[in-house]
Amino acid sequence: MGEMKVGVEGKRLFEEFSAGYYGLCTVGGMLSAGTTHLAITPLDVLKVHMQVNPVKYHSISSGFSTLWKEQGPSSLWRGWSGKFFGYGVQGGCKFGLYEYFKKLYSGVLVDQNKSTIFFVSSASAQVFADVALCPFEAVKVRVQTQPHFAKGLADGFPKLYASEGLSGFYRGLYPLWGRNLPFSMVMFTTFEHSVDYIYCHVIQRRKEDCSRAQQLGVTCLAGYAAGAVGTILSNPADNIVSTLNNRKAETVRQAVKDIGLVNLFTRSLPIRMTLVGPVVTMQWFFYDTIKVLSGLPTSGGLRRGLEEAI
Numbered sequence: 001m002g003e004m005k006v007g008v009e010g011k012r013l014f015e016e017f018s019a020g021y022y023g024l025c026t027v028g029g030m031l032s033a034g035t036t037h038l039a040i041t042p043l044d045v046l047k048v049h050m051q052v053n054p055v056k057y058h059s060i061s062s063g064f065s066t067l068w069k070e071q072g073p074s075s076l077w078r079g080w081s082g083k084f085f086g087y088g089v090q091g092g093c094k095f096g097l098y099e100y101f102k103k104l105y106s107g108v109l110v111d112q113n114k115s116t117i118f119f120v121s122s123a124s125a126q127v128f129a130d131v132a133l134c135p136f137e138a139v140k141v142r143v144q145t146q147p148h149f150a151k152g153l154a155d156g157f158p159k160l161y162a163s164e165g166l167s168g169f170y171r172g173l174y175p176l177w178g179r180n181l182p183f184s185m186v187m188f189t190t191f192e193h194s195v196d197y198i199y200c201h202v203i204q205r206r207k208e209d210c211s212r213a214q215q216l217g218v219t220c221l222a223g224y225a226a227g228a229v230g231t232i233l234s235n236p237a238d239n240i241v242s243t244l245n246n247r248k249a250e251t252v253r254q255a256v257k258d259i260g261l262v263n264l265f266t267r268s269l270p271i272r273m274t275l276v277g278p279v280v281t282m283q284w285f286f287y288d289t290i291k292v293l294s295g296l297p298t299s300g301g302l303r304r305g306l307e308e309a310i
Helices: 019-039 041-052 060-071 073-077 080-108 114-145 153-164 173-203 212-245 252-259 261-266 269-293 304-309
Strands: none
Touching (some): 019 041, 019 080, 019 269, 041 060, 041 073, 041 114, 041 212, 041 269, 060 073, 060 269, 080 114, 080 153, 114 153, 114 212, 173 212, 212 252, 212 261, 212 269, 252 261
């Protein structure tokens, strides 16, 4: 497990790779993802409106003005419960399972390089995370774009089930995988390599020799890089998810045709860049802060136990 680093990691609540450790990572992922997504709910509301009605909501400034005038300030927080609970559940699965799969695959894929392990670990975790998220996302998009559909999760879940059955909750699962799987794979891999690069070529010190503040600073820099790269690659699928969940199209093919190939990549990209970069950065910061306060090292790289397996 490696020796405890006194003065940097402090007294650990759990040893790395124990059941308690994975539980802590899950709770950390839930808190970091849920709170950060809750904080940017107004931007998410605008993003969804820009995706399903790009003519009316064609820019960030005019879009906010239109929403405020026509639907009131409360409309900017519509769907907050879906953001908080849905992405909290997703974040718990994503971060907790990523840590588990990274350790698992490091012992199975012994002849593979680090990037392969990061890719398959993040993909495996995201598959389960999106199954957990999908029902919340389906209700959230309807609440945000259909003012008379429901007020939130409490009345939105039974109403959606009554009208569309179980399939209504998972209509957007494949596009959600299409959006989040590439994003997660690129995000985690970019984060891991960014952390290694910063320690090796910028700070030029081992993580264990850096202070907690320095470690968290590296986490923030790597987190922003990871969010920016992942956003660009996942933008087409994000547009498709919003179109399907808002019933603007019945199939992925129809959604792609209606949106247009160029618009798949460009529609709502500026606001998603505004959203995702800071959100991913804060998620990693909160997540690693919880780790540090528990006496564990910050995230990034294949540490001691993992390196031995490879």
